[in-house]
Amino acid sequence: DAKTTQPPSMDCAEGRAANLPCNHSTISGNEYVYWYRQIHSQGPQYIIHGLKNNETNEMASLIITEDRKSSTLILPHATLRDTAVYYCIVPTGGFKTIFGAGTRLFVKA
């Protein structure tokens, strides 16, 4: 089963880009990487996912390395409301979502 590792916490200035790294060196060829975030006292929120190509949506961009062993979630212009715990997940068995500790992002004014 693929596992991910993320830094426990990061700081980012409001208005700047937040770049959150994730290592998933044991990922297999057909496994997707999913990113979610959890704002305090709420259920997790889906952000973005990808297989091997870079992806972008209205919330963020996802950059996946060519060897697929790591990825970076980019919030292009972080706001105070982006302060949350961000989870990088490769589902077990293709569908079971197991949460690690994630990265606690603090966006500061």
Place this chain on the structure above:
Amino acid sequence: GAVVSQHPSRVICKSGTSVKIECRSLDFQATTMFWYRQFPKQSLMLMATSNEGSKATYEQGVEKDKFLINHASLTLSTLTVTSAHPEDSSFYICSAREEQKRNQPQHFGDGTRLSIL
């Protein structure tokens, strides 16, 4: 977009009471739903996989007789915490995904905060 609704959002009850939490997929069908528990300052812990029309699959260490799961339709799963005690106080969250489309993400409910007095 896909929405998962969870009810109630908060429950406060006396020790020994059984509490039922509902999880609904509002605009899609889900043969599989997931139940999580989260203690303060910790990550989400997967408790069980709810399977429509069959028994739930529980993660190691989760008491199936304590946490009863029923998935009677393609849009509803319920978690019943039986004879709840203060140590069962936690944030319970469910999730589901659109299975008809490949590689879809999980969508999560807003959670139920359970407080047992």
